[in-house]
Amino acid sequence: MSTTVAPETDKAGQEHRKGGKPVASDRSSAENRLGLKLVAPAVVLMLLVTAWPMIQALYLSLFRYRLTAPDDRAFVGIDNYLTILSDDQFWKSTGTTLLIMVVTVAVELVIGFAFAMVMHRIVFARGLMRTSILIPYGIITVVSAFAWQFAFSLNNGFVNSWFNWLPWIADDTNWFGDYPHAMFAIMVSEIWKTTPFMALLLLAGLAQVSEDMLEAAKVDGATWWQRLTKVILPNMRAAIMVAVLFRALDAYRIFDNIFVMTKGAEGTQSISFLTYRQVIEQMQLGLGSAMSVLLFLSVLLLAWLIVKLFRVDLAQARGEG
């Protein structure tokens, strides 16, 4: 309500002065000042914890600077960026990251939708069912990564002995011994852990689909498949796109599973992991900051692409449109 009141006061103020800035009434300017004072601590805190580190990373990325050789620090301009962009490891890691993102998000979307349907439609033991579907999401990623690493482990895992009837799995299959196997294990862990999140977002969308429309479709003789593709999915498009956007950006920053399961061996290194190696392992603050900046920019680009490509209307997704 206050937003509709405020312009009127402004208009009234404008009439008193010609051409100049609108003069607010004493009360509204006092309210404005109070409002500013109230948000100031939050703004300062936010600048302190987000903007400041980002600016510092940007600044550091222009230097050759290693934590264990601080005297060797020198300004190198955009050299770090050129080094990274001309490095084939960077592009290989980007490829690996994109592959993980596309595959996991696609699989999660399908399984997550099935889970959402179950959670939406289930009549008996609803609370229990919903809770058990959500459990993996409540588990810390590092823990889930370790659990899956043990499951796939050659020495004490159960995957080899349970599935050795499959032609491509033997008792001595080394799951972390080559690229396809290792990627499979990493993706399984990632999918297991985050599908519930996808299901939760889709459940919210599912709840928005009007029962009347479904009823009407049924009366008109629509089959189950037609109701799904012509009524349910189009009506929850916004929710699906938001789910895809969130998960895709999350998946693009994958780190924990790779760190725990392969430490980047066999070419399974993701962009976040490569950044970690430069900043934390090599303590190359300059090169590492440049990588962080590039990672940030690529996430922005990805978000923009997804929003543009799928024409997501975030306002509509929040139910405002």
Place this chain on the structure above:
Amino acid sequence: MGFSSTRSRGRPGVRRIVGPIASLVLASSLLAACGGDSGKPELVWYINPDSGGQDAVAEKCSTDDYTITTQVLPQDAGQQRIQLARRLAAKDPSIDLMSIDPPFTAEFADAGFLAEVPQDAKSQLEEQGTFKGAMDAATWNDKLVVFPFWSNTQVLWYRKSFVEKAGLDMSQPVTWDQIIDAANDNDGKIGVQANKYEGYVVWINALVEGAGGRILENPEEGVDAKITIGDDAGQKAAEIIEKLATSGAAPADLSVSNEGTAGSTFGSDQGSFLVNWTYIFKNYDETAPDVAKDIGYTRYPQTVEGEESRPPYGGIGIGVSAYSDAKEQSLEAAQCLVSPESQGINADLTGNMPASTQGYEYEALQETFPADLLELFQTSVDAAAPRTVTPYWSDVSGSIQNIWHPPRSVDDETAQRSTTFIEDVLKGGDLL
């Protein structure tokens, strides 16, 4: 409603703020009392995980003037380096003493993280017969920067029953070619460390040095050091790794094998040979007594027939932080921690061998290990080839891991490729 109107009256609201502040003040005063100006100062020693040896020594060396307490670092040597270096770069005064893996000593010293070891301590270390290899690994720029605490080396462990079956004479020095062939022909698996980690570089370094080469020369040049892993010795090392990785003697988990998994391979039915650190000897006593009885040991295998092998060198040196609030006391404490008796106690509890001849004379040690094994350990440490002492070791090691892992990808171009890659990484032209 009743609740909120009570609150707006003022007093309880004030109490809500005063309460936490009061408890905070109380808590901090209690904490201060714990940290204690009144109590003895506490020296904090960051240790690598072990089976209680360092804790025992810390207790033994605590005096009326100070107490030494321990804090455990991560299992992985690389992670230990990261945690210590990050804290020290921030000049963290809460670290007084720390256990440092030899390859990272130079990096820490070069960055000015370590207090210099005083002359009298140096004389004490020399007097107690500290091994030359241990002294070299503890020295940077002609200055002793850490106190050598324990010195480890690898020997070739074998199953007596297996070599009997294979008809291999273990009283003579054996070569890598011989043991790979013997294991391959008799359905045995060889235990090595070939995961993508520091342990794999330990193996590669020993192979290169065993062929008379070096990974790099003139390390004092820093990033301009000469990278020589691509020479003949590096080629020979690559040949051996390729041969093992492509033979039937390679365990299925070769590319993820570490000290522990290699130990399991050795203890399995297909166990034949194993290169591993000294502490593995006591590994099977309780879990697999049959295996324990079947263990034989000899000098690390030769890379080239007839040329003496250069076993890996490992261990721990104790460094004193340059940013410690109690540097003098810490230096004094370190001297006690590396005394022959301390080294003996630690070795007896953990199987991590002393860094000095006097340490080996510790009585309990003589009872735990057979005399010929103790002698083998000492001759191996003497002949050991430490990894090159350079502040850029983690770059060099990381680059080698990148190119040489997985072992089955190693071929006749690997050594040369790693030379170029190390040079590029050191000069900042490549990501690692």
